[in-house]
Amino acid sequence: xxxxxxxxxxxxxxxxxxxxxxxxxxxxxxxxxxxxxxxxxxxxxxxxxxxxxxxxxxxxxxxxxxxxxxxxxxxxxxxxxxxxxxxxxxxxxxxxxxxxxxxxxxxxxxxxxxxxxxxxxxxxxxxxxxxxxxxxxxxxxxxxxxxxxxxxxxxxxxxxxxxxxxxxxxxxxxxxxxxxxxxxxxxxxxxxxxxxxxxxxxxxxxxxxxxxxxxxxxxxxxxxxxxxxxxxxxxxxxxxxxxxxxxxxxxxxxxxxxxxxxxxxxxxxxxxxxxxxxxxxxxxxxxxxxxxxxxxxxxxxxxxxxxxxxxxxxxxxxxxxxxxxxxxxxxxxx
Numbered sequence: 001x002x003x004x005x006x007x008x009x010x011x012x013x014x015x016x017x018x019x020x021x022x023x024x025x026x027x028x029x030x031x032x033x034x035x036x037x038x039x040x041x042x043x044x045x046x047x048x049x050x051x052x053x054x055x056x057x058x059x060x061x062x063x064x065x066x067x068x069x070x071x072x073x074x075x076x077x078x079x080x081x082x083x084x085x086x087x088x089x090x091x092x093x094x095x096x097x098x099x100x101x102x103x104x105x106x107x108x109x110x111x112x113x114x115x116x117x118x119x120x121x122x123x124x125x126x127x128x129x130x131x132x133x134x135x136x137x138x139x140x141x142x143x144x145x146x147x148x149x150x151x152x153x154x155x156x157x158x159x160x161x162x163x164x165x166x167x168x169x170x171x172x173x174x175x176x177x178x179x180x181x182x183x184x185x186x187x188x189x190x191x192x193x194x195x196x197x198x199x200x201x202x203x204x205x206x207x208x209x210x211x212x213x214x215x216x217x218x219x220x221x222x223x224x225x226x227x228x229x230x231x232x233x234x235x236x237x238x239x240x241x242x243x244x245x246x247x248x249x250x251x252x253x254x255x256x257x258x259x260x261x262x263x264x265x266x267x268x269x270x271x272x273x274x275x276x277x278x279x280x281x282x283x284x285x286x287x288x289x290x291x292x293x294x295x296x297x298x299x300x301x302x303x304x305x306x307x308x309x310x311x312x313x314x315x316x317x318x319x320x321x322x323x324x325x326x327x328x329x330x331x332x333x334x
Contacts, residue, residue, distance in 0.1 A: 007297035046080030078108025085131035093145035097160020184212025192223030
């Protein structure tokens, strides 16, 4: 078992663009969120690569990391993750090698094999539909560039070579768990939106883990949605609001829905399927959230919980971050 006392806590920032906001405001919010996380003692903040999603502004993940890193001092920042089939390993090694050179000791590189978008957008990005089949080889090629041991004769990542940016395999199925175990790398499971295979994947990862020069024993991370508020009632109100916006976004409703219309969609089979995606959610007052996260870490057997704070307003998200830090005894409380 990995779990001992309290799990390490980190944050996955989706760079949310509210219905009345611009991407510029989302980026300002990301800076504020990372600064708050840094001040409150969270381990790291990660950003996910998504494309053609009007509510998520983290498509140019490495650029966003650079911006946030320039406005913070100590907290680790990284990708959660870069969708490697969308890029060449050399380009990602150069991008994250640049980040690591500018901000030594602060950069993580989480990679996944999903496209992070739909088929139409994949075509617009000129992505080979078979690129995901090369994911294991691409990971090793990327790893070699960063270690200064290029697998491609005569080609080096500049900057990048020798930076040894820490690699994390991310996924939502057993495939990533097996690969992370085989390569001796840390593994992150996207249970904040794909809960189905969490327990099986972590168990498989731990059972098959092979120590490497990068990691001597398995290290597992899993995502949880967190809405911490001053009262259970306030947290539940925020949860309903998030669910209503989420179902409208996933079903691509072209207009603002009333609460009644959104609730009707949530009650439909499609809506129930979307709601199930956020099965792992800690919602309530701080003590309730603490119990949930502790139990989740123990049952899932993970070393670190990466929290997603999806509430509608920035004020609510920052409050959730603070209340969660407070209840776990993190520094910087008021």
